[in-house]
Amino acid sequence: MEYFPTILALVRAAIKQPNPVVVSQANRLVKALRMNGEDVEADAVSKLLEGRKRSSRIEPSRVVLSLAGLPGEKITPNVRPPVDKETGTSLADIRLPTPKGAELAPVLNTTLQISVSSLIEEWQNIDQLQAVGVRPPLNCMLYGAPGTGKTRLAHVIGLEVGLPLVTARLDGLISSYLGTTARNISALFAFANRYKCVLLLDEFDAIAKVRDDPHEVGEIKRVVNTLLQCLDARSQLGITIAITNHEHLLDSAIWRRFDTRILVPKPDFQSRFHIVERYANSLDLTQPELRFLVWLTDDFSGSEIETLANALKRSAVLSTAKKFMFLKAIATHAMLSANHQKYKKWRQLLGPTESLAGVLNDDKDLAFTQEDLAQILGKDQSTISRWTRKLKEQETI
Numbered sequence: 059m060e061y062f063p064t065i066l067a068l069v070r071a072a073i074k075q076p077n078p079v080v081v082s083q084a085n086r087l088v089k090a091l092r093m094n095g096e097d098v099e100a101d102a103v104s105k106l107l108e109g110r111k112r113s114s115r116i117e118p119s120r121v122v123l124s125l126a127g128l129p130g131e132k133i134t135p136n137v138r139p140p141v142d143k144e145t146g147t148s149l150a151d152i153r154l155p156t157p158k159g160a161e162l163a164p165v166l167n168t169t170l171q172i173s174v175s176s177l178i179e180e181w182q183n184i185d186q187l188q189a190v191g192v193r194p195p196l197n198c199m200l201y202g203a204p205g206t207g208k209t210r211l212a213h214v215i216g217l218e219v220g221l222p223l224v225t226a227r228l229d230g231l232i233s234s235y236l237g238t239t240a241r242n243i244s245a246l247f248a249f250a251n252r253y254k255c256v257l258l259l260d261e262f263d264a265i266a267k268v269r270d271d272p273h274e275v276g277e278i279k280r281v282v283n284t285l286l287q288c289l290d291a292r293s294q295l296g297i298t299i300a301i302t303n304h305e306h307l308l309d310s311a312i313w314r315r316f317d318t319r320i321l322v323p324k325p326d327f328q329s330r331f332h333i334v335e336r337y338a339n340s341l342d343l344t345q346p347e348l349r350f351l352v353w354l355t356d357d358f359s360g361s362e363i364e365t366l367a368n369a370l371k372r373s374a375v376l377s378t379a380k381k382f383m384f385l386k387a388i389a390t391h392a393m394l395s396a397n398h399q400k401y402k403k404w405r406q407l408l409g410p411t412e413s414l415a416g417v418l419n420d421d422k423d424l425a426f427t428q429e430d431l432a433q434i435l436g437k438d439q440s441t442i443s444r445w446t447r448k449l450k451e452q453e454t455i
């Protein structure tokens with residue numbers, strides 16, 4: 059069978075995610091192959107289906123075993139976080155595990171999604187790996203531009219692994235008294251090592267800065283040295299996730315302690331499309347309008363896209379009496395957010411609609427039809443075709 063390797067690869071990819079429709083279609087394929095006398099091919103698909111059943115059967119027990127694999131007591135609702143001895147301020151927040159899926163994961167590009175899933179899988183199966191003498195690194199650094207979903211991602215990873223999340227509180231940790239910050243860091247790690255948990259160090263650069271900063275005195279050296287010792291000790295005991303958007307400020311010895319470093323980038327075109335869809339879903343936008351927003355949010359972080367979508371939603375609510383003016387609402391947001399100062403595309407938005415039509419018409423990737431442009435710009439199609447004709451004539455002169 060000429061295309062069988064491709065079919066097999068498709069089946070393998072499709073049944074990775076348990077989906078009853080895909081499984082029943084694959085079973086039908088096995089039957090059809092047998093009826094045709096193609097037993098070798100039928101056996102190959104059957105084996106894949108068997109493998110899927112095996113792995114989905116052992117998955118739950120793997121997870122239970124894995125939690126036993128890490129040392130530490132269980133955090134109950136009565137467990138209090140550690141505090142600064144002098145001020146009594148909490149050094150951490152504790153979040154007990156909630157059902158998986160309770161928090162929506164940030165939209166990630168496909169490669170990143172695969173990497174994060176494999177990290178979660180390793181952490182869910184620490185014991186399995188240990189049994190064969192392979193120990194996964196227990197620490198991970200998430201870094202990247204502000205607002206790209208790093209904190210949200212860390213929470214989702216924690217939930218997926220099924221452990222409580224102990225998030226360090228910078229206001230509690232950092233003290234102006236000499237030696238107190240280092241002592242607080244030790245107390246935080248001692249707490250995290252005592253219990254089975256994921257330790258989350260958000261805004262990590264605040265405590266892990268380069269030690270030779272000329273503006274800092276001996277204190278930062280003491281803090282970073284303590285942190286290095288604590289990270290080394292914890293590397294065998296529990297999961298740690300550090301987050302920063304200033305990775306260049308980190309001390310190089312600290313950076314080296316993290317075997318897994320995940321760059322969370324600004325979303326690409328495809329991811330922006332999903333983010334726009336997620337946050338603007340109640341607006342009932344048409345496909346061309348959605349694609350226009352994706353075009354407009356080039357170089358935006360996920361958080362900036364969410365802010366734009368929220369502004370549009372507010373405009374839509376307040377313009378119930380009239381028709382929701384899509385382009386006008388975006389232009390208003392441009393002024394209020396100063397996006398027109400920062401992004402060239404947003405400046406074009408505030409210029410004549412005719413030139414914006416020209417820019418959108420010329421963008422080959424967007425491939426907007428005149429009907430699409432009419433919808434986005436709130437004009438009739440004859441106006442759009444008149445504008446584009448005029449622009450073409452000007453180009454040929």
Ligand SMILES: Nc1ncnc2c1ncn2[C@@H]1O[C@H](COP(=O)(O)OP(=O)(O)OP(=O)(O)O)[C@@H](O)[C@H]1O
Nearest residue numbers: 164165203204205206207208209210303360361364
């Ligand atoms: N990729 C994304 N997909 C969906 N929503 C996102 C994405 N990125 C950011 N957001 C939205 O923006 C909010 C803020 O993101 P978050 O605080 O996780 O970003 P961050 O990278 O930690 O930012 P900072 O570096 O400023 O701390 C999220 O709660 C989410 O609502």
Ligand SMILES: [Mg+2]
Nearest residue numbers: 208209260301
């Ligand atoms: Mg953050």
